[in-house]
Amino acid sequence: MDQDLIELGRGRPVFNFSAGPSGATDPTRAALGRPLLYHYDPAFRQLYRSVVSQLGQAFACEEAPVILHGEAVLGLEAAAASFIAPDDVVLNLVSGVFGKGFGYWARRYAREVIELEVPYNEINQPEDVRRALQDHPEIKVVAAVHCETPSGTVNPISEIAPMVREAGGLLLVDAVASFGGMLVEPSRWPADLVVVGPQKCLGGPPGLSLLYVSDRAWEHMESNPAAPRASILSILDWRGAEENTERFPFTPSVAEINALDACLAQFLAEGSEAVRARHQRVARAVRAGGRALGLSLWPHVEATCSETVTAFAVPAGVDEGRVRDRARREMGAMLSGGQGALIGKVIRIGHMGPSAQPHTPVLALTALGQALRAEGFSADVGGAVEAAVAALGT
Numbered sequence: 353m354d355q356d357l358i359e360l361g362r363g364r365p366v367f368n369f370s371a372g373p374s375g376a377t378d379p380t381r382a383a384l385g386r387p388l389l390y391h392y393d394p395a396f397r398q399l400y401r402s403v404v405s406q407l408g409q410a411f412a413c414e415e416a417p418v419i420l421h422g423e424a425v426l427g428l429e430a431a432a433a434s435f436i437a438p439d440d441v442v443l444n445l446v447s448g449v450f451g452k453g454f455g456y457w458a459r460r461y462a463r464e465v466i467e468l469e470v471p472y473n474e475i476n477q478p479e480d481v482r483r484a485l486q487d488h489p490e491i492k493v494v495a496a497v498h499c500e501t502p503s504g505t506v507n508p509i510s511e512i513a514p515m516v517r518e519a520g521g522l523l524l525v526d527a528v529a530s531f532g533g534m535l536v537e538p539s540r541w542p543a544d545l546v547v548v549g550p551q552k553c554l555g556g557p558p559g560l561s562l563l564y565v566s567d568r569a570w571e572h573m574e575s576n577p578a579a580p581r582a583s584i585l586s587i588l589d590w591r592g593a594e595e596n597t598e599r600f601p602f603t604p605s606v607a608e609i610n611a612l613d614a615c616l617a618q619f620l621a622e623g624s625e626a627v628r629a630r631h632q633r634v635a636r637a638v639r640a641g642g643r644a645l646g647l648s649l650w651p652h653v654e655a656t657c658s659e660t661v662t663a664f665a666v667p668a669g670v671d672e673g674r675v676r677d678r679a680r681r682e683m684g685a686m687l688s689g690g691q692g693a694l695i696g697k698v699i700r701i702g703h704m705g706p707s708a709q710p711h712t713p714v715l716a717l718t719a720l721g722q723a724l725r726a727e728g729f730s731a732d733v734g735g736a737v738e739a740a741v742a743a744l745g746t
């Protein structure tokens with residue numbers, strides 16, 4: 353193991369400006385050191401109930417949420433398996449890598465998948481969704497991604513959701529990289545199944561899937577004869593697990609629940625409005641600073657940029673892998689690159705959860721600028737810092 357890269361916490365700070373896992377605050381790390389209780393210990397039962405209740409508050413919904421015990425990809429695949437019945441027609445909205453990926457799962461379970469795909473620097477337009485719903489009244493499930501993390505974009509779920517409800521469809525949303533940083537309103541949108549993870553804006557470890565499930569979604573899953581049972585992919589098995597006095601379907605991830613307890617307590621204490629304002633302010637400064645550095649935003653339209661992660665287009669002739677490697681080795685700043693079809697095309701600064709702090713634009717852009725310069729791109733580091741500080745305001 354390269355000593356240089358493992359100095360974290362031993363005198364050489366490493367700044368996590370990635371697209372997640374986004375690092376953890378001290379209280380969250382301390383919670384990871386709590387005793388690993390037996391899952392049938394009454395104290396763990398009580399903690400589990402309390403965590404589900406806090407999660408419900410964070411979702412601002414009446415319905416009890418569900419926790420699945422695996423990284424958010426488990427929640428998404430379980431959603432495809434449980435929520436898409438064999439005779440369902442699915443409308444899959446694709447504006448990036450995660451939307452595209454969901455389509456592969458959806459095809460496994462659906463009668464038919466209709467895909468509405470836009471270039472990955474654009475977003476899914478509500479008018480296109482309306483037209484698709486009109487042209488295909490047989491659509492039962494609509495799948496969308498809120499924050500397309502690899503693209504740094506946000507889809508207009510609050511406009512799409514009422515259309516889906518009006519057309520009698522069910523809406524499934526991947527809000528993994530937006531929840532806890534941007535406005536995610538499952539029951540107000542309204543959505544039916546929303547999948548979230550703690551490792552992005554909540555600043556937790558990547559080991560759980562957090563699900564909002566509407567009454568209509570439960571009904572649909574309960575009536576789906578192919579919905580998994582006695583399976584790691586089962587959502588139904590975990591329904592009401594916090595109230596069940598008998599057994600959990602399997603051993604819950606005790607350490608992850610300890611950490612989630614701390615993450616949610618911090619989120620609720622700060623308050624969702626303050627959390628959002630913090631993310632908006634930092635995002636604005638990263639965009640302004642990045643442009644002053646000499647970069648272009650990857651998203652076509654600035655208003656579609658995410659408030660949790662910013663994607664810049666990699667300048668012509670620059671190798672983003674080398675830039676990120678330099679930023680990490682020489683400045684201790686961990687940035688994210690592209691994913692899937694966007695590898696080599698974008699370079700990203702994550703500003704989610706613990707990294708949505710006012711120092712992030714200044715440090716991340718300085719590291720990125722220094723690395724870009726060393727790779728032959730004339731980056732205006734001073735201008736970037738000035739622009740970022742100005743955009744932060746007071």
Ligand SMILES: *Cc1c(COP(=O)(O)O)cnc(C)c1O
Nearest residue numbers: 424425450499500501526528529
């Ligand atoms: C992070 C993330 C997930 C979880 O996927 P990983 O590839 O395991 O990180 C799912 N959806 C979105 C939009 C994400 O940002």
